[in-house]
Amino acid sequence: MMSADTRQLPSLRDFRSALIVKPSSLGDIVHTLPAVKALRDAHPWLKIRWLANTEWTPILKGSPLIDEVIPFPRKTFRGPVGLLRFWNWRRTWMTLPREEPEIVLDFQGLLRSGVVSSWRGSKMVIGLSDAREGSRFFYNHTVPVDAGAHAVDRYLKLPRALGIRVEPEDIAFDLAPGTEPAGWSEPKGFIAVHPWSRGEGKSLSNSALHALCDALAPHPVVLVGMTSDPSRPTGSHIHDWSQRTTLPELIWIMRQTRFCISVDSGPMHIAAAVNPQTLGIHTWSDPRKVGPYPAGVHVWKAGRIAKRSEFSAEECQRDAGVSDEDARGIGEWVVRRLTS
Incomplete structure (x- = not known):
């Protein structure tokens, strides 16, 4: 009935x-x-x-x-x-x-x-x-x-x-505290980057990911997420934890990070739930419907960074990928927030 x-x-x-x-x-x-x-x-x-x-x-x-x-x-x-x-x-x-x-x-x-x-x-x-x-x-x-x-x-x-x-x-997201990954020895003040998603057209390209990590230097960057692509960026400031964390460990990392940058994905919502210093990247998806919900979190969409509620309907309907220039701009925006 x-x-x-x-x-x-x-x-x-x-x-x-x-x-x-x-x-x-x-x-x-x-x-x-x-x-x-x-x-x-x-x-x-x-x-x-x-x-x-x-x-x-x-x-x-x-x-x-x-x-x-x-x-x-x-x-x-x-x-x-x-x-x-x-x-x-x-x-x-x-x-x-x-x-x-x-x-x-x-x-x-x-x-x-x-x-x-x-x-x-x-x-x-x-x-x-x-x-x-x-x-x-x-x-x-x-x-x-x-x-x-x-x-x-x-x-x-x-x-x-x-x-x-x-x-x-x-309104709050009461997730478990998470678990510190075994062997964790990464420097404090790191920036977590989650660049991959199972959703088609949401992941950062290799060149955009490299541009983003370059723009974040010399801040330590911790890469997290699941990918089969072996051509991940390297450098003295990059610490690769991709393919290595459980969900409880991912929650712990998102809680500890000084800032998180993530494409539209489940881990993006975990990050937004536990850390207001989060930026969600949306290519074709509508951040007003599926974006990071907490008010303090920012979103990249249609070439600009703003709060989820600040995007127009026209912007949210655009399908815009992240170019290398966009990725560098995101990295520079994050660095300015961390150093201001």
């Missing part, structure tokens, strides 16, 4: 536990944290569990917002026998411990999350109105959201519909 009438939503005071269904992606999980914080702050007695893809659970473990992180082994559901494995996993999923009554909050809004939410067996499932692939048919209630709004603002609509007041100053 589905309802778009939020006046019919139940009171969280009638529940003992809440299940957050948000398996992926990395950036979207970070975007959901303020909504879960609102739940935790308003109803501290709730037992909060979070279902997330196995590869992303390390980012949630240790967060003060969550009592239990449940891994969702989505990668094992691929291939010819994937559907059978998914069906077999259902039996385990339905028997996991819970406190009744439980409310299920589906922030993912896809068919698989709707099915999984329904399989949980709880009597109350709530999702968002921009859910796709028929997932809304599995909800008891649907909260209206603006599909064009930033992901953080869309997700916050759910706790607000449940009667929780969330002021701008209440």
Whole structure:
């Protein structure tokens, strides 16, 4: 049964536990944290569990917002026998411990999350109105959201519909503290650079990355992220930690860095969540919808650097790659901020 009438939503005071269904992606999980914080702050007695893809659970473990992180082994559901494995996993999923009554909050809004939410067996499932692939048919209630709004603002609509007041100053991203990488001996005051993304057209080219690192010299630069490209920049001020960090270690590095420069990616949102000295680089994506959310963070888009909210609709629609000259300009802008 589905309802778009939020006046019919139940009171969280009638529940003992809440299940957050948000398996992926990395950036979207970070975007959901303020909504879960609102739940935790308003109803501290709730037992909060979070279902997330196995590869992303390390980012949630240790967060003060969550009592239990449940891994969702989505990668094992691929291939010819994937559907059978998914069906077999259902039996385990339905028997996991819970406190009744439980409310299920589906922030993912896809068919698989709707099915999984329904399989949980709880009597109350709530999702968002921009859910796709028929997932809304599995909800008891649907909260209206603006599909064009930033992901953080869309997700916050759910706790607000449940009667929780969330002021701008209440919005925070309570990530775990992270873990220092083994063998870490890099100099203090380093600049973290995350230049690669799985999204097509988002990564810096080799020449742009070299230009950026040259412009940041002599400040120590720590390269982080995942890449198969062996032609990474070298130099006495460059410390290459690419391919070498876990998610908890990446969180720790982003907390320690004096400044972070990152292309649009999950790690960019981690950096913005834990360190206001962050610059996100957007080529074709719209920073107003998917950019780094915290107010103090800056964005490069369409050839200039500004706050996310300061870009026009026309600028946000432009698909502009980062040239070598752009990269040098970004590096020089960061150096000026660090030395002013």
